[in-house]
Amino acid sequence: MLREQGWSLGDWGRAAVLVGLVASAATPAAWAAKRDFEMNIEDTRITLVEKQQFHTFAFAGQVPGPLFYVDEGDDVEVKVNNLTALPHTIHWHGMLQRGTWQMDGVPDVTQEAIKPGDSFTYSFKAGPSGTHWYHCHVNVNEHVALRGMWGPFIVRPKKPTALEKTVTQDHILMLSDWDSKWANKPGFGGLPGDKFDYFTINGRAFPDTEPIRIKEGDVVRLRLIGAGDLVHAIHLHGHAFKIAFKDGFPLANPIMADTVLIGPGERYDLIFEADNPGRWMIHDHVDTHTMNGDRPHGGLMTVVEYEEIKRNDTWYPWNKRSPKPNFYYQDSLKKGPGVYTNDSFKGQAIQ
Numbered sequence: 001m002l003r004e005q006g007w008s009l010g011d012w013g014r015a016a017v018l019v020g021l022v023a024s025a026a027t028p029a030a031w032a033a034k035r036d037f038e039m040n041i042e043d044t045r046i047t048l049v050e051k052q053q054f055h056t057f058a059f060a061g062q063v064p065g066p067l068f069y070v071d072e073g074d075d076v077e078v079k080v081n082n083l084t085a086l087p088h089t090i091h092w093h094g095m096l097q098r099g100t101w102q103m104d105g106v107p108d109v110t111q112e113a114i115k116p117g118d119s120f121t122y123s124f125k126a127g128p129s130g131t132h133w134y135h136c137h138v139n140v141n142e143h144v145a146l147r148g149m150w151g152p153f154i155v156r157p158k159k160p161t162a163l164e165k166t167v168t169q170d171h172i173l174m175l176s177d178w179d180s181k182w183a184n185k186p187g188f189g190g191l192p193g194d195k196f197d198y199f200t201i202n203g204r205a206f207p208d209t210e211p212i213r214i215k216e217g218d219v220v221r222l223r224l225i226g227a228g229d230l231v232h233a234i235h236l237h238g239h240a241f242k243i244a245f246k247d248g249f250p251l252a253n254p255i256m257a258d259t260v261l262i263g264p265g266e267r268y269d270l271i272f273e274a275d276n277p278g279r280w281m282i283h284d285h286v287d288t289h290t291m292n293g294d295r296p297h298g299g300l301m302t303v304v305e306y307e308e309i310k311r312n313d314t315w316y317p318w319n320k321r322s323p324k325p326n327f328y329y330q331d332s333l334k335k336g337p338g339v340y341t342n343d344s345f346k347g348q349a350i351q
């Protein structure tokens, strides 16, 4: 069976990503799809907010990288082409790699780093289920912390929990931090003592993030992924949520909360009922993370916006902004397993 694929014809023009998807014709009892992908690493300039740009080594020319959405037990094969001038690997964070430790993506431990111009093919079985991610494992202090080398990897469970079955709106939020001093110095930066001055959700800072649009009655899942160097205290206004998953694993007793602390590498899945129409902030409660450089009211923030609320306030910033479609990969997640690039995250190629 062939599933819907996430690229548009325009992607072919840039040759940013070549996606093939082959599902085996196995019997339902032994159903495990084979999923083949090909992905470039490219020097790419992205814009965090306003005029603040950053030189990244982007997967498929976008930050975050393409969404990998697979079923638990699928056989995943990803060919990676390194088009940059520095070595890289990919670590599939959350995958246990049982019997495939050489696919864990750690330079000098499980493989030699992929040299400039070279390729490497990762091959492993997807598991366990849950909210995971992938990132480079070479010079992580620079490549992960400052060069946008990360993307979401979601494994759909064979046996979903009763709570997650109720979800109607599913969103991915990757949190990260940037030090503008290194924005145009690829190959440098990520030193102890660096002062991070930009803070983003899916590579963009407020007000250039995007509202999370829901309606009354929705059950909303927010998949938080700590992709950066700092700890974030994520607070949602107007609602209590259940902390339902930690690092992809379901909690036997979800914790009711309105703030959750998430550190580097961690994932928390929050689930809440949309029962309070309004415009509600969701933001980092580490107050200095709501800055864009030296300017306040920015950084790691966005708005949970109910569609019932009229947009008739002239001072509301998003009245004048064009929407960034699929900014939380929410449309891709609705389509089911596949690999999805995203025009909202594309940057400009750096030659």
Ligand SMILES: [Cu+2]
Binding pocket: 057, 087, 088, 089, 136, 137, 138, 139, 143, 149
């Ligand atoms: Cu790297």
